[in-house]
Amino acid sequence: METSDRASSVLKQHFDQHRTELSRSELAVAEYLVGLPIDVLIFKSAEEIAADAGTSDATVIRTARRLGFSGLPELKRICSRTMARTIPTSDRLEQRFRGTGSDLPKVAHQMFATAREVLSSTEEQLDEEAFAAAVSLLESADTVWCLGMGTAEVEARHCSIALSRTGLRTRCSGASGFTLANELLDLRKDDAVILFNAVHETAEFSLVTSQMAELGCKLVLVCGVQLGELYRNKVDALLTCVGSPSKLASWSLGAIVIGDLLAYGVAVKNQPRAVATKRRLAGLRSKVLSPK
Structure with a gap:
């Protein structure tokens, strides 16, 4: 079996470890995957791999699991980590252009497929x-802070609005540097923080987590898989969101759904308060529409 010098060594290791456990059709899929360059593999859907390997989508997914991954998305994500660390952002964009081509209807199909993969x-x-x-x-916090680190401010704001509509008192910030330090002065022991942070441990991230520990506040971390692995036992609740190594769908998709889940969960636990808040919101909106 020939492999490209750009193929994943991680995938090759998994293949060598599990190859004797694979059926004939699974072996064909695995050999095909191992031979793919990483920058090609990350753009391949289960449907495309199945067509190229002469098998079915279900066999592709089953093969990924038999190789020791939770599924095809995790296989692609883990195999692409080295590439993500070593290739400059501009080069990765050029790779994306090569991977998708310029047929826009086809690109749209790829992006929707990747979005479904991310959410699943x-x-x-x-x-x-x-x-x-x-x-x-x-539900028991005095104030719920929704903090977005780096590019995650939109997800934090979405969650803050959703929670406020359930009757919780919320506060939202995407601040950094000295501005964030000033805002954290208002943090109190009975507050809870939902911290949205996709990947990196920034100075602001370290500041928030250290302040939480000092004050004894509760911390919910909504983050990517790699950061989650580091903080699994260091926060009160960890909710991970999966991104796509091809970058055809954003980590934000899962983070926004997680925010909606949290808000709906709070609403279900105190339905009268949620209904009363919704009615109050409707009344306020009616006054905006009809100021008289």
Whole structure:
């Protein structure tokens, strides 16, 4: 079996470890995957791999699991980590152009397929106990802070609005540097923080987590898989969202759904308050539309 010098060594290791456990059709899929360059593999859907390997989508997914991954998305994500660390952003964009081509209807199909993959993988990652714990601590907090680190301010703001509509008192910030430090002066022991941060441990991220520890506040971390692996036992509740190594769909998709889940969970636990808040919101909106 020939492999490209750009193929994944991680995938080759998994293949060598599990090859004797594979059926004939699974072996054909695995050999095809191992031979693909990483920058090609990450753009391949289960449907495309099945067509190229002469098998079915179900066999492709089953093969990924038999190789020791939770599914095809995790296989692509883990195999692409080295590439993500070593290739400049501008080069990765050029790779994306080569991977998708310029046929816009085809690109649209790829992006929607990747978005479904991202959401499905995020659902598979959902820890039900962590989710229940997060809802309970938010419901009992004095104020819920939704903080977005880096590019995650939109997800934090979306969650803050959704929670406020359930009757919780919320506060949202995407601040950094000295501005964030000033805002954290208002943080109190009975507050809870939902921290949205996709990947990197920035100075602001370290500042927030250290402040939480000092004050004894509750912390819900909504983050990517790699960061989640580092903080699994360091926060009160961890909810991970899956991104796509091809970057054809954003980590934000899962984070926004997680925010909606948290808000709905809080609403279900105190339905009269949620209904009363909704009615009050409707009344305020009617006054905006009809100021007289």
